[in-house]
Amino acid sequence: MPTTELSRTDSLRADNSGNDPQERAVLVYDYDRKDCDSSRSEFVGLAISAGACVCGAIFITRGAPDTKTFVRSGKLNELQSLVESECATLVILESQISPVQERNLQSALECRVIDRVRLILDIFALRARTREGKLQVELAQLKHLSTRLVRGWTHLERQRGGIGLRGPGETQLETDRRLIGARLKTLRKQLATVQSQRQLHRRRRQRKPIPLISLVGYTNSGKSSLFNRLTHSKVYVADQLFATLDPTIRRIKLDGYGSLLLSDTVGFIRNLPHTLIDAFRATLEEVTESQLLVHVVDSSEPEFREHIDEVENVLKEIGAFDIPRVIVFNKIDLSGELPSVQSAVKSQNSKVWLSAETGAGLDLIERVFLEQIGSGHRVRRLRLGVESARSRARIYQLAEVCTEAVDPDGNWLLEVYVDQVTEGRLNALLESDRGLSWVG
Numbered sequence: 001m002p003t004t005e006l007s008r009t010d011s012l013r014a015d016n017s018g019n020d021p022q023e024r025a026v027l028v029y030d031y032d033r034k035d036c037d038s039s040r041s042e043f044v045g046l047a048i049s050a051g052a053c054v055c056g057a058i059f060i061t062r063g064a065p066d067t068k069t070f071v072r073s074g075k076l077n078e079l080q081s082l083v084e085s086e087c088a089t090l091v092i093l094e095s096q097i098s099p100v101q102e103r104n105l106q107s108a109l110e111c112r113v114i115d116r117v118r119l120i121l122d123i124f125a126l127r128a129r130t131r132e133g134k135l136q137v138e139l140a141q142l143k144h145l146s147t148r149l150v151r152g153w154t155h156l157e158r159q160r161g162g163i164g165l166r167g168p169g170e171t172q173l174e175t176d177r178r179l180i181g182a183r184l185k186t187l188r189k190q191l192a193t194v195q196s197q198r199q200l201h202r203r204r205r206q207r208k209p210i211p212l213i214s215l216v217g218y219t220n221s222g223k224s225s226l227f228n229r230l231t232h233s234k235v236y237v238a239d240q241l242f243a244t245l246d247p248t249i250r251r252i253k254l255d256g257y258g259s260l261l262l263s264d265t266v267g268f269i270r271n272l273p274h275t276l277i278d279a280f281r282a283t284l285e286e287v288t289e290s291q292l293l294v295h296v297v298d299s300s301e302p303e304f305r306e307h308i309d310e311v312e313n314v315l316k317e318i319g320a321f322d323i324p325r326v327i328v329f330n331k332i333d334l335s336g337e338l339p340s341v342q343s344a345v346k347s348q349n350s351k352v353w354l355s356a357e358t359g360a361g362l363d364l365i366e367r368v369f370l371e372q373i374g375s376g377h378r379v380r381r382l383r384l385g386v387e388s389a390r391s392r393a394r395i396y397q398l399a400e401v402c403t404e405a406v407d408p409d410g411n412w413l414l415e416v417y418v419d420q421v422t423e424g425r426l427n428a429l430l431e432s433d434r435g436l437s438w439v440g
Contacts, residue, residue: 023051023088023089023090024052024055024087024088024089024090025047025052025053025055025088025092026054026055026056026058026079026082026083026090026092027043027044027047027054027057027058027091027092027094028057028060028071028079028091028093028094028095029057029058029094030059030094039270040057042269042270043092043094046116046123047092047119049126050122050123050126051126055088056082056088058075058079058082060072060075065097065101066101068100068101068104069104069108070093070095070098070101070105071105079109080108080109083109088111089111089112090111090112090114091105091109091111091112092113092116092119093113093115094115094116095115095116096115096116097113097115102114102115116271117144118144121137121140121141125137131194132191132198135187135191136191138187139184139188142180142183142184142187143184145180146177146180198285210251210258210261211261211291211292212260212261212262212263212286212289212292213260213261213290213293213294213373214262214263214265214287214290214293215263215264215265215294215296216265216268216293216296216311217268217295218268218269218310218311219267219268219269221298221307222296222330223264225356226294226296226330226354227250227262227264228356229359229362230252230262230362230365231250231251231252235264247264247265249261249264249286254366254370255366256370257370257373258400258402260369260373263286269310270306270307270310284318284320287318287323288318288319290323291323291324292325292326292369292372293315293320293323293324293325293326294328295308295325295327295328295349296328297328297329297330298331299329299331299334299335299337300331300334300335304329324349324372326350326351326352326369327351327352328352328353328354328365329351329354330356331356331357332353332354332360332361333355333360339361340352340353340361341361341364341365341367341368343368343371350368350371350372352364377417377418377419378418379417379418380415380418381413381414381415381416381438381439382395382415383411383412383436383438383439384411384413384414384435385411385436386410386435388412388433388436391429392414394429395416398422398425399416399417399418399422399425399426400417401414401415401416402415402416403415413439
């Protein structure tokens with residue numbers, strides 16, 4: 001049932017998006033998808049997140065696309081009429097198209113044409129806040145643009161022959177390639193520097209073994225809301241796709257364990273392009289270094305099982321699939337479920353049902369954290385003589401100190417959280433300092 005009209009829901013979302021519309025956009029959907037409804041809603045959300053005013057839509061079948069314009073002649077005429085009647089300045093295709101198809105479509109429609117990859121890149125450019133995030137976005141954009149060089153730099157004219165100027169010269173296309181190549185080289189160097197700084201910070205964290213827990217999940221599943229609840233932070237939260245782009249790490253205290261590091265990461269999405277995964281690999285390294293992954297799922301979303309599969313696929317691509325996971329079914333205030341927990345059984349992951357919006361079930365996820373990370377973790381007491389001040393400073397570097405006191409003889413009494421690795425390091429310190437001993 002092809003149509004050129006937006007559904008009432010899509011129209012309301014476009015009118016109430018809160019964005020200042022920059023361009024009037026017509027969307028081109030894939031009609032043959034099994035998940036057509038959820039895919040259409042997500043595609044509209046992407047366009048609105050980029051600041052577009054969605055004024056019309058058209059469906060196309062997913063048969064063999066036209067090699068020249070991707071859209072076949074009948075649908076192309078229908079699309080031309082829709083663009084003209086709606087005074088649209090932009091056409092956004094859900095499918096990825098080739099540079100030649102993009103150029104031919106722009107010529108036929110007399111307006112700009114982009115695909116889903118370019119749309120996601122534009123949203124990333126809006127969301128990036130840190131220097132690393134901006135560098136990664138620019139790198140991904142230039143890599144995508146390098147295949148679509150068609151008079152990109154109109155202020156540069158071709159060199160022509162003439163007296164004293166005869167020769168092959170340099171075409172505009174070659175100039176564009178040279179400029180983009182030079183910029184890509186500069187960006188890679190800058191990203192390598194930022195990446196080395198991130199590795200230095202990671203090594204510093206590893207000296208004092210504080211476990212890292214990363215929140216992962218489909219975009220707009222409520223990761224940042226859960227992050228704010230657990231860390232008492234005020235990270236930006238919005239009901240929009242890719243509201244979070246740059247990773248954020250905060251320390252939290254877990255009763256019966258000590259300190260943990262919690263990381264909020266960029267949300268994943270259906271058919272996330274490989275070029276974007278490559279560009280953001282440095283940021284996603286935080287996920288691969290985690291001791292535990294918390295997979296946040298929007299339980300009120302009808303297609304949440306498909307979203308789980310998409311996240312699992314991305315975790316495989318970045319090499320984080322074998323890290324232990326906890327699946328959190330968020331937004332139970334919308335789905336009508338009650339807070340509950342299901343412990344891990346054999347190969348199945350632990351599952352928690354909660355609401356980051358109301359706070360219901362947060363105590364359950366803290367209990368699961370303790371089960372997953374706290375095994376072999378216990379409290380021991382150390383006595384330090386007055387001459388062991390240097391060892392006291394070293395203990396604060398090696399372990400998490402929960403309490404400190406001074407006995408009547410002036411000795412320090414420290415209660416520390418230890419696991420097998422930390423206890424071994426402290427035993428080595430005891431051998432070199434006779435004023436240091438275990439009390440319990």
